[in-house]
Amino acid sequence: MKGNTVMLRKTLFDILVQLSGAGALGIKCPLLCKQDNEILHLATEQHVLPLLACAALRSPGQLFHDDVENYLLELMRTQAAKNLLRNQRVLHLIKEMENAGFSIIVLKGCSVSYLYAYPESRDSVDVDLLIKPEQEHEVYRFLRQYGFSISGRTMTANDSVCEHKKYGRIEIHVSLYPEITKTAWKRIDEESFLPRECTVRIDTPNGSFETLGHTEQLIFLSLHMAKHFVESGMTIRMMLDIALHYARYKNEIDTGRYWHLLKKLHLDSYIACVLWILVQNKVFAEADFPGLVRVDDSQIDAVISDVLQGGYMGAKEAQERHEAGMEYHRQLMLKTQSRVRYKIYMLGWKIRSGISNMFPSYTKLKKLYPIVVCVPAMASLMWVYHVILFPYKKIKSGVLRKDIRSEMDTMHEVSRQRMKLFKRLSML
Numbered sequence: 001m002k003g004n005t006v007m008l009r010k011t012l013f014d015i016l017v018q019l020s021g022a023g024a025l026g027i028k029c030p031l032l033c034k035q036d037n038e039i040l041h042l043a044t045e046q047h048v049l050p051l052l053a054c055a056a057l058r059s060p061g062q063l064f065h066d067d068v069e070n071y072l073l074e075l076m077r078t079q080a081a082k083n084l085l086r087n088q089r090v091l092h093l094i095k096e097m098e099n100a101g102f103s104i105i106v107l108k109g110c111s112v113s114y115l116y117a118y119p120e121s122r123d124s125v126d127v128d129l130l131i132k133p134e135q136e137h138e139v140y141r142f143l144r145q146y147g148f149s150i151s152g153r154t155m156t157a158n159d160s161v162c163e164h165k166k167y168g169r170i171e172i173h174v175s176l177y178p179e180i181t182k183t184a185w186k187r188i189d190e191e192s193f194l195p196r197e198c199t200v201r202i203d204t205p206n207g208s209f210e211t212l213g214h215t216e217q218l219i220f221l222s223l224h225m226a227k228h229f230v231e232s233g234m235t236i237r238m239m240l241d242i243a244l245h246y247a248r249y250k251n252e253i254d255t256g257r258y259w260h261l262l263k264k265l266h267l268d269s270y271i272a273c274v275l276w277i278l279v280q281n282k283v284f285a286e287a288d289f290p291g292l293v294r295v296d297d298s299q300i301d302a303v304i305s306d307v308l309q310g311g312y313m314g315a316k317e318a319q320e321r322h323e324a325g326m327e328y329h330r331q332l333m334l335k336t337q338s339r340v341r342y343k344i345y346m347l348g349w350k351i352r353s354g355i356s357n358m359f360p361s362y363t364k365l366k367k368l369y370p371i372v373v374c375v376p377a378m379a380s381l382m383w384v385y386h387v388i389l390f391p392y393k394k395i396k397s398g399v400l401r402k403d404i405r406s407e408m409d410t411m412h413e414v415s416r417q418r419m420k421l422f423k424r425l426s427m428l
Contacts, residue, residue: 021283023054026117080120091207231325233314320414
């Protein structure tokens, strides 16, 4: 019975990939969907309902029952209107930032949404902007003038969160990858992470923006997805982002460099599995992805099972997947350094990750201690109190030992299975 359930879930996943792919490309889908409720449930879980509506637009009355189709189309109209308005506002803000002298490179969702047949159907939780590190504090000052609230960046993070009621959530990146990811992937030179191509200017009906060169974009999208796959889980949207960009710019992309880099990182089999899922479901053709390597069907099935088991971004198994991700990092680090150096690095990483919380800003201090709002004169006293109390509480709670793993540590069964998956994909 369990085997039949697994097969049904995989079949539904394949159908969802075909429907989402058709919606992303704006093409007619030959499917006749007979499992409306099951597909809707899975599509809701994977956050691709607007793409199903796009597929329905190209095949009206053929993919879903009328009530389901009407629901999807109404949902898409609402979402598209919100996305369109936010995109217009954000692109105007980016223009203002560029006029102020800031170097802004748009990353991830916003930078690839124009590749979708209906760009506003590509939902995005936030907008990611890459800036020059030396301009970081000036950018924060600029955004505060527009009414943004800024969550400070920790010393080991590569981004900070800026939120606004009108513009939504914007993440400011000072580098493409977080420190621990680059440390774990140290089997390749630091220079391999640095862009070699010039940025490109993308013109859209809502405005223009600067983004990574075509090869750099494909590398970043792939490594970003791989990072999430290791630490939590990937999504259908991530898969489509990579495939749409690859297929659109296959003649401009340096595919030799791309696959060489993935092979050095031992990520070539994993990325190939993702692309083969789309090829086997006839969303794209093998020719859309020059250099695509062959992989076993069992590896592809294992990747699909992992997506289904973990749900959107691995949310169903967040704790266990985080544990497996830290073990993945540990095993990679031990390939380039001793166990002692690994533990020293991780201890320093933990301290640097939390040290910014030890010295709160006045804004954060007011949130932590409401008495400061009523009695501003208490601010200095409460700040000193926090500086003393914070490290004591953290050390007592054992947070400095958390995530610093050893071979003797026990792992959850889900974590062990994920480590087996990483090895099955030759990632370790």
